[in-house]
Amino acid sequence: MSNAKVTLDGTDHQFPIVEGSENEVGIDIAKLRGSTGAVMLDPGYGNTGSCQSSITYIDGENGVLRYRGYPIEELAEQVSFEEVIHLLVWGELPNEERLEDLKAKLTEYAVVDEGIKKILEGFPRHAHPMAMLSSLFSAYETYYPTTGDSEEDVLRVLAGINTLAAYIYRYKEGLPYVYPSKDLDFSSNFLHMTYGSHGADPDIDEVVAKAIDKLLILHADHEQNCSASTTRMVGSAKASLYASIAAGVGALSGPLHGGANQAVLEMLRNIQEGEGDVAEYVELAKDKSSSFRLMGFGHRVYKNFDPRAKILKASADDVLDSLGLDDPLLDIARELEQVALEDEFFVKRRLYPNVDFYSGIIYRALEIPTEMFTVMFALGRVSGWVAQWQEMRNDPAFRIHRPRQIYIGENERSVPPISER
Template identity: 40%
Template sequence: MTEKKATLALNDQRSVELDFNAGSFGPAALDIRPFLGEDLYTYDPGFVNTAGCESAITYIDARNSVLLHRGFPVDQLAEHCSFPEVCYILLHGQAPSREEYDRFTESITRHTLIHEQMTRMLSGFRRDSHPMALMCAVVGALAAFYHDVLDVDNAGDRELAALRLLAKMPTVAAMCYKYSIEQPSAYPRNSLSYTGNFLHMLFAIPAEKYEVDPILERAMNRILILHADHGQCPSTTTVRTAGSSGANPFACIAAGLASMWGPLHGGANEACMRMLEEISTVDRIPAFVNRAKDRHDSFRLMGFGNSIYHHFDPRAAILRKTCHEVLSALGMEDNLLQVAMELEHIAMTDAFFLENKLYPSADFYTALILKAMGLPSSMFTVITAVGRTTGWIAHWNEMHSRPLKACRPRQVYTGEERRDFVSRL
């Protein structure tokens, strides 16, 4: 809906009348589409103050630290839902009935296997390859195995693509991990829950029976839910941009994986663990904290503060609770976990951290939980990508439920003016 209008006066005495496009709630956006007829466009590096789409999936109130999925507070979903239930909510907009949930989870279960040729394809990569590199390659290669899903305008085809991706991402993630540590892959077990099966594929070995720890299963369930979607972040925008061309959905998700890998996005939890490794022992913490307080020092404490929220990350409170549950169950012998807990204490009590709102973030607690589970830091972004897949699919499906428009941002050209070519050879 539209509300009041704004008039933009230009230097050449022209004026352009613009509408305000208001969502269901939250700030209204100035509709700049009339600029197209005036040979004008806006300059917003990183699109940090530009709405590139309308979406009914996730709402973020950065000022008040609110995160809603289809209107449901994320903390309620993390406390009361299974991850497939949240997947259903993100994809369909409403909580499922028992019949809908059973049918949805049954469909996912029947698509968890990966073609054996995919396993053989992995043998072409180095054993020390980063698992995210393997994930990008394997998920992109799925387009070659499921090229039948080509009609993105067909709701049934999009539903099938969504089920395949949700089902196969944990299998692919575990397969990439097992390859990187030179262990045989574990086949999915359809008798387990979504998160229980994921843990089984990550940690089971053929020589021993693996029993899923309910505390770790609950922790993994919350990690996946709390990373399921985060609005128009870099990876989701990448998926939407790739999808705007009508590209294969597996290729779009592979593009999202590549975008998520960076330390300014999903790779932040891995960067957080590398920072803990650099600090290494509790007695070295004061020196690093002092460096973090020095504005002339390039060192920054990773995992503290958030570039989105003005105060605290609403996901961090539940992950903090989950982190302490896991550490209580598994123990705190690891030096890096002791470093992390001391840093958490400092962040909660030190005036510098409190005044600058440098609270421990979702990335900080996610890193600690996965470290306590026994996973290497190279797997942290992979785990969060498994959770984020449902958000990517929901956004990809949403954009295809409307007339498709190719994403084509403008640029401010700063190169040479027109000139005639003269050979310099």
């Protein structure tokens, strides 16, 4: 296969075929408009490859997810989140020396300017943490002006998210801030800054730290999803990394994207509180006259079990066991999964549990407030956004992202005087 033929008004046009390293096939239509005057129409971009990327590979049909070739299952079991950050952002797993260096830098850059804290304290305490997070990343630009491409910006963002997430929690709870410790790894530092006592030595539960680390790894990247594409889009205007990440946080906050993990827990809680049983919720999700969807089910790309959901399902059991907890919401989640997986509506549309279905149960066991769930998603995902942003900026084919449209509005008309409107 080398070319694809498009026939328009009886004339044939040839377009090159591009093959990916996993035999994915794309038609390169970069010259389509120039040679035919036509554009492709693909609302929602479900059939559009926006770039060539060597970061993350997903095979949605077979439930496969790999970061730079490594299966997510192996990464989740065998490496730390810092190693995954290095893999995504610097392209390879680090050796010991590189890893130690990265860890040291992640604590060095985790310290945020006192002014950032003042901005945080200007927000109403009841505000959503994702709105706070996005605003604080925007504010980074005012404290750490950037030329756009330096490694320092990258480290500041990668390390900053840890502190910002923890400080947002502390501020909302009315607690004094706990500063990052240089002796702790990323996940333990998050726990220390979030739950530690001001001035006291860190006291970290290893099981909890390991669970957080795994969650961060599973959320680290997912190729050209809505927030990664947003981050690339904003960065393609040569906006700073901070402005691009702030936009990515905004995209992630939506309930159809990162906000789904919060929505899952709220749904399970409603079932628990008797506002309907599992079967009723399944029926409501199938009812086309209702806009309700079963939260945590379905995925734009996975038409098979989300591999992250598989890992988290087992992890939820482990975490609850080791913390000696028995969460009735986990039982409801299992029942819901069972009913949905056997229901023809879900089977036919290949709707399986996604990453958000079980992550909420684990966050809850770790006593992370529901409102903070999407921030936890961002805590992992920032590394993916940074990797995607850098790849876009270093791409030899770099151009500002600027889609076209098919205009369906009024044809030219004259402005009538106001008395005739």
